[in-house]
Amino acid sequence: MLRFFGRGSAFADTQNCAFFTAGSELVLLDCPMSAFHRLRKLEFPQTQITVVVTHTHGDHIGGIPMLIALSQFVWKKPVTVIAPAQTVADDLKFFIERLDGGDPDAYTLLTADAAEREWLCGAVPVRHVPGLAGRCYGYRLRIAGQDVIYTGDTAELEPFLPYLHRGAYLYTECAAHDTGVHLFIDELLPKLRELKAGGVKIYLMHLDDEKVIREKIKGSGIRFAKLFRSGRVEPAANS
Ligand SMILES: [Zn+2]
Numbered sequence: 649m650l651r652f653f654g655r656g657s658a659f660a661d662t663q664n665c666a667f668f669t670a671g672s673e674l675v676l677l678d679c680p681m682s683a684f685h686r687l688r689k690l691e692f693p694q695t696q697i698t699v700v701v702t703h704t705h706g707d708h709i710g711g712i713p714m715l716i717a718l719s720q721f722v723w724k725k726p727v728t729v730i731a732p733a734q735t736v737a738d739d740l741k742f743f744i745e746r747l748d749g750g751d752p753d754a755y756t757l758l759t760a761d762a763a764e765r766e767w768l769c770g771a772v773p774v775r776h777v778p779g780l781a782g783r784c785y786g787y788r789l790r791i792a793g794q795d796v797i798y799t800g801d802t803a804e805l806e807p808f809l810p811y812l813h814r815g816a817y818l819y820t821e822c823a824a825h826d827t828g829v830h831l832f833i834d835e836l837l838p839k840l841r842e843l844k845a846g847g848v849k850i851y852l853m854h855l856d857d858e859k860v861i862r863e864k865i866k867g868s869g870i871r872f873a874k875l876f877r878s879g880r881v882e883p884a885a886n887s
C-alpha cells in the first residue's frame with residue numbers, strides 16, 4: 649500500500665513521508681526536507697508530482713519549496729500542492745511564495761475539496777498542537793481499490809473510527825512519549841488491538857522511539873510503516 653521515505657517524528661533523521669502512485673501521478677503525503685533529499689536522487693517514471701499536506705509543521709512541509717524549484721528547473725514535471733482546507737492553503741501560499749520566494753507559476757495550489765482526485769475521499773480535521781488549532785488534518789484515501797486512513801499528526805484517533813471497517817488500512821502516528829499532542833502508545837494500543845481484531849490493517853508511523861514501540865507491539869500483528877529502500881517507484885500494490 650503506502651511506502652515511506654521516512655517514518656520518524658520531527659527530531660528523527662528521516663521524518664515522516666509516505667507516497668503512492670496513481671496513474672501518471674506520484675503522490676506524497678507531506679514533504680519534509682529529508683524526503684526531498686531522497687526524492688531528488690530517485691528516478692521515477694511518473695510525470696506529475698502531487699504533495700498532500702496534513703499540517704504546516706516544519707517536519708511536514710519543509711521540503712515543499714525545494715521540491716517545486718527542482719521540478720521547475722530540472723525535472724520539468726508539474727507539481728500540485730493539495731491543502732486540506734482554505735486556511736492551510738493560504739498559509740502554504742505565504743510559505744512557498746512570500747517566505748521562500750517561490751514562483752506562483754511553478755506549481756498549482758488546490759484545496760482537497762477542489763482537487764478532483766479519484767484517490768482523495770476527504771480531509772479529516774484533528775486536534776494536534778494549540779498553535780495550529782483548526783489547521784491539522786488526516787485524510788481518507790482510496791488507493792488501488794482499498795480504503796486507507798492516514799492520520800497525520802494527531803492527539804486523537806476518534807475522528808477516524810467511523811471509517812475503520814474490516815479490510816481498511818490504518819496508517820496512524822504513534823509516540824513512545826506522552827506529550828499530549830501525539831497518540832501515546834500506552835493509551836493507543838488497547839484501541840489498536842480492538843481494531844486489529846476487527847480486521848483493520850494497522851501500520852504505525854511518525855515514530856519518536858522505534859525501540860520502545862517495537863517492544864510494546866510485539867505479537868500484536870500491528871506493524872511499522874514500510875520504508876522504501878531503493879529501486880523504482882512502482883504503481884501501488886496491495887500489501
Ligand atoms: Zn510531525
Ligand SMILES: [Zn+2]
Pocket residue numbers: 703705776801
Ligand atoms: Zn505536527
